[in-house]
Amino acid sequence: MEVKELTTEEDVRSAFPIMNELRTHLTEEDYECLVLEAMTKDRYQMFALFVEDEIVAVTGFKPMITLYYGRYVWICDLVTSSDQRSKGYGEKLISHVERWAADQGYGSVALSSGLSRTEAHRFYEEKMDYDKVSYVFRKTWGST
Template identity: 60%
Template sequence: MEIRELQKDHQIRAAFPVMNQLRNHLDEEEYVALVKEAKEKDMYRLFGLFIGEEIVAVIGFKPMITLYYGRFVWVCDLVAREDKRSLGNGEKLLSFVHQWATEEGYEKVALSSGLQRENAHRFYEQKMNYERVSFVFKKDLER
């Protein structure tokens, strides 16, 4: 088992089947374009958890600074392949981000989770000791 950064187009593309289980509103081309743009403009990092050469889980995150949290890492995406869930893969990736954040001088790790994802909420609160601190609101703007 190994965690590797996905930097090249073919690596990013290889993670799509796993990421698509979380971000199923994106097609493969849109996903690749958004990852590349986020990496270029927003310091987004994408890592895969590999068993052999097979990606079983992915995590995307970016360092941020806000007045509310100070210096922190925002976890944008975390998903394990459906047939590899509840095996500790999410815990391994999130723990990796905790270590990365600490080594890079960040003080916190934060994330949001969809209201319907109750199993994920239990994982974050009970297994990973995250605390529920806010609601996230969004508004779709007309183009």
């Protein structure tokens, strides 16, 4: 089991089947364009957990600074392949992000989770010791 940073277009493309389980609305082309743009413009980083040279889980995050959280890391995406869940892979990736954040001088890690994802909420609160601190609100128009 090994965590590796995904840095190239080929790396990003190789993670699409897993990420698509979470971001089902994205085509492979849209996913790739968005990830590469976010890496270039928004300091987005991706890491994958490999088991026997196969990606089983993926996370994407970015360092941020806000008045509310101060210096922190926002986990944008975290997904484990549906046939690989409950094996500790999500915990391994979040722990990796937390260590990365601490090593870079960031004081916390935050994320949002869809309201209907009760199993994920239990995981974050009970297994990973995260606090539920707010709701996230969104208003959309046009295309993204």
